[in-house]
Amino acid sequence: MSGQTDQHSRAGATAADIQAHYDVGKEFYGLWLDPDLTYSCALWDGITGDPARTDLLLKAQHAKLRYHLSQAGITANDRLLDIGCGWGSLLRTAAEETGVRHAVGLTLSTDQHAHACSLGLPGVDIRIQDWRDHEPDTTYDGIVSIGAFEHFTHVDMSRDERITAYHAFFARCAAWLPPLGRLSLQTIALTDGHDLDGPVPAFFAREIFPGSALPRLSDITTACEPYFAITALREDSADYVRTLRAWSTRLLQARDKAESLVGPDTYRRYRTYLRASEIVFTRRASTLYRITLRRLRCRPR
Ligand SMILES: C[S@@+](CC[C@H](N)C(=O)[O-])C[C@H]1O[C@@H](n2cnc3c(N)ncnc32)[C@H](O)[C@@H]1O
Numbered sequence: 220m221s222g223q224t225d226q227h228s229r230a231g232a233t234a235a236d237i238q239a240h241y242d243v244g245k246e247f248y249g250l251w252l253d254p255d256l257t258y259s260c261a262l263w264d265g266i267t268g269d270p271a272r273t274d275l276l277l278k279a280q281h282a283k284l285r286y287h288l289s290q291a292g293i294t295a296n297d298r299l300l301d302i303g304c305g306w307g308s309l310l311r312t313a314a315e316e317t318g319v320r321h322a323v324g325l326t327l328s329t330d331q332h333a334h335a336c337s338l339g340l341p342g343v344d345i346r347i348q349d350w351r352d353h354e355p356d357t358t359y360d361g362i363v364s365i366g367a368f369e370h371f372t373h374v375d376m377s378r379d380e381r382i383t384a385y386h387a388f389f390a391r392c393a394a395w396l397p398p399l400g401r402l403s404l405q406t407i408a409l410t411d412g413h414d415l416d417g418p419v420p421a422f423f424a425r426e427i428f429p430g431s432a433l434p435r436l437s438d439i440t441t442a443c444e445p446y447f448a449i450t451a452l453r454e455d456s457a458d459y460v461r462t463l464r465a466w467s468t469r470l471l472q473a474r475d476k477a478e479s480l481v482g483p484d485t486y487r488r489y490r491t492y493l494r495a496s497e498i499v500f501t502r503r504a505s506t507l508y509r510i511t512l513r514r515l516r517c518r519p520r
Contacts (some may be wrong), residue, residue, distance in 0.1 A: 381438055408507070
């Protein structure tokens, strides 16, 4: 890993910030996520029934992973980059179902890296690497980034500073794609016109996601110029309400085991964060975007 990633002068979450959240450990996350450990909003189109059921949660997560692979234009024998690959569920779907030739996954979490490597996926290279330090030899056919964008800036940055940081991300993605290549991005966002302040965001920034901040859609549309055109946009906040309800129900059902793994304080923090998030999404103070971006022909700097 680059030594640069731990510098707090860098925009967004540092490796230490990421590890504070994700390295709580896969045994704990495995109690309430789906068996593939996908840790982002699922896609519930046409899926009915109790979202906390393992088979339904898994189905909705797979629907989301397939959606992003399709939006990124990934087909058999392609080269794929997954920025913020988590425990490797998208890479697994890409390798086992789509048949990609080569895929690279980036994470800052040592626990995620160890687990994703243990999957032994053919043609898949998982790295503990910040996207800012990624320097591939050749371009990719498509890029997916799910639930990582929220970590690329922090709450103390001004809007101009955040736009600059997002702009750098889009410039790098554009440089890694051929003209017309696609990036499929999923992120939580602040709803334009809503101000989320007070104890809830302060609790998130202090206790749950240090070094992280939510973008607004207008930040993304501004920052992706002149590299990308947005070709599809889904706003799926109801999907996050269902996903969060599934996760918090499953965590509650596994309370004894969870407390024995991480202690009562951490258990309580996570239950509070999942319930608070559900309320924030229900009230539409935050929302969930799935955004397809197509690289324009201009030359990335
Ligand atoms: C909420 S998890 C989502 C994981 C996965 N995409 C999923 O849906 O299950 C966020 C991921 O972003 C990664 N991440 C955050 N900031 C990053 C950065 N600057 N460079 C690379 N990965 C980063 C974290 O390590 C983590 O794997």
